Amino acid sequence: MALLELDGVSKAFGSLKAVDGVSFQVQAGEIFGVAGPNGSGKSTLFNVITGIPFGPDKGRIRFDGTDIHRKSGNDIARLGLARTFQRETSFDGLTVFENAVIGAGYGGPARKSVAVREAAAEALEFVGLGPAQFGRLAGELSVFDRKCLMLATAIAMEPRMLLLDEPASSLTKPEIETSIGLIRRIAGRGITIVLIEHVLTFLMSLSQHLLVLNQGTVLAAGDPKTVISDPRVVEAYLGTRRPDA
Numbered sequence: 001m002a003l004l005e006l007d008g009v010s011k012a013f014g015s016l017k018a019v020d021g022v023s024f025q026v027q028a029g030e031i032f033g034v035a036g037p038n039g040s041g042k043s044t045l046f047n048v049i050t051g052i053p054f055g056p057d058k059g060r061i062r063f064d065g066t067d068i069h070r071k072s073g074n075d076i077a078r079l080g081l082a083r084t085f086q087r088e089t090s091f092d093g094l095t096v097f098e099n100a101v102i103g104a105g106y107g108g109p110a111r112k113s114v115a116v117r118e119a120a121a122e123a124l125e126f127v128g129l130g131p132a133q134f135g136r137l138a139g140e141l142s143v144f145d146r147k148c149l150m151l152a153t154a155i156a157m158e159p160r161m162l163l164l165d166e167p168a169s170s171l172t173k174p175e176i177e178t179s180i181g182l183i184r185r186i187a188g189r190g191i192t193i194v195l196i197e198h199v200l201t202f203l204m205s206l207s208q209h210l211l212v213l214n215q216g217t218v219l220a221a222g223d224p225k226t227v228i229s230d231p232r233v234v235e236a237y238l239g240t241r242r243p244d245a
């Protein structure tokens with residue numbers, strides 16, 4: 001059974017159909033890539049799946065067999081579905097450790113405070129933010145470290161599925177390489193990953209399945225190599241150029 005199933009999901013802003021009748025399935029254990037030109041509806045898709053900040057207008061979304069399209073973001077997170085955001089998002093006036101503690105306390109079944117603190121510390125060290133960083137204010141971190149903190153906060157929730165919205169944006173090439181390794185290690189923890197990314201090489205090196213959105217609808221989906229060779233994808237994504245970057 002698929003871990004995540006979307007069936008005819010739509011979200012409009014006034015007359016703009018940002019997501020328009022989208023259907024797909026994500027299997028447990030895979031890394032599933034989502035690509036598409038600017039404004040094609042990728043982030044809106046994540047918003048409606050997670051209910052943060054809004055759910056869909058129409059359609060059905062099932063997570064591990066449970067209908068989630070009418071649930072609150074809070075309830076969806078507690079079922080084991082976490083997300084990160086395109087922009088580095090943290091409580092900048094709190095420390096690195098306090099941010100991760102919020103994630104650890106938010107998801108999963110109620111845990112004792114010692115277990116919450118252990119989960120927070122483990123998640124931070126997992127992403128490379130060691131104890132020396134725990135007391136720093138989140139707002140003082142570099143872009144890369146803030147992205148790592150956002151990942152740690154999500155991992156600390158111990159989700160079954162993690163939705164990553166452009167984790168490589170604003171990163172240098174070496175940082176992108178580190179991120180690829182980190183995402184593989186997150187998948188290695190048994191967390192199913194859905195990944196939005198503009199950098200196609202990043203998506204290609206990580207994804208077992210690839211879906212391309214265009215103007216809110218699914219343009220192509222399937223094996224990544226087949227999908228990026230599809231002439232409709234080449235045209236929609238990069239004009240007449242081959243999508244090689």
Ligand SMILES: Nc1ncnc2c1ncn2[C@@H]1O[C@H](COP(=O)(O)OP(=O)(O)OP(=O)(O)O)[C@@H](O)[C@H]1O
Pocket residue numbers: 013016018036037038039040041042043044045086
């Ligand atoms: N809250 C909102 N209110 C009004 N319009 C919105 C809102 N959020 C998104 N849109 C519009 O919906 C469309 C899809 O936006 P979305 O951010 O989902 O695209 P995207 O594929 O993630 O784009 P990008 O790659 O640039 O991040 C765009 O036309 C956008 O302007």
